[in-house]
């Protein structure tokens with residue numbers, strides 16, 4: 358018996374990662390089911406390669422209900438010509454393709470949250486198999502990794518590119534240089550609620566330059582955030598030296614999440630009354646949201662306060678909140 362680490366992935370790429378040119382194809386993942394006995398999940402992939410140079414791995418829809426990444430990456434896959442590239446660009450516009458097709462954060466096949474499934478398993482669930490393929494096949498090919506996120510159906514963010522604080526300060530600096538090159542309206546020094554199992558963590562542990570984003574949310578995109586995603590993608594490729602030209606810079610505001618005090622979680626079910634909007638300045642102790650009980654009239658709302666000075670960087674999206682939901686995130690302003 359081979360251990361999971363030695364077992365081959367069941368995923369087969371129809372593209373040749375070593376061949377020059379533009380190739381559109383699939384990552385084919387066998388998925389036997391009632392309506393397709395020998396069926397497959399077909400994850401679209403594009404490889405654009407010319408000669409020697411660095412490799413960028415660009416991914417969207419790690420969560421299936423986040424749309425700026427797929428918009429920018431389906432567009433790039435269609436329009437990026439080989440003469441513009443020195444090195445290699447691997448584009449997977451919809452990483453968790455079953456979730457993307459369903460318009461849900463997690464996979465409808467196995468409820469798998471791809472961004473909590475790393476390093477994955479070649480003999481696991483469909484979602485774990487996708488994670489394993491990125492872990493053992495695609496990430497090792499990459500020098501720089503850009504993974505798009507937005508708020509999805511339950512969160513809404515200021516548009517920012519982000520990287521994490523890392524033990525390797527040289528790697529951390531290279532990640533933040535790439536965040537700066539992305540040139541989103543906001544740039545974030547981000548902490549995670551729980552980093553275990555994340556694609557971010559897997560890429561960072563391999564020493565890659567890793568950039569992620571949060572670009573609005575609510576289960577849709579806007580004209581503005583789609584443009585931010587498209588421009589940021591090209592900027593990162595220019596920064597990496599894969600596409601020629603200087604990144605198209607714009608003003609960015611640097612934000613920091615210095616501690617877990619940034620997050621406010623609902624301790625009540627109810628109706629959310631926003632008291633401040635995204636980007637609004639807040640002071641420690643300010644009420645940022647109220648949650649009104651809706652079972653009967655005459656009850657006072659619960660008040661949620663900022664634990665630090667900063668700006669509202671994220672908020673719960675639907676009008677009703679449940680106990681345990683992330684209600685708000687306050688980030689500090691660096692400059």
Ligand SMILES: [Zn+2]
Nearest residue numbers: 420423506507
């Ligand atoms: Zn996400």
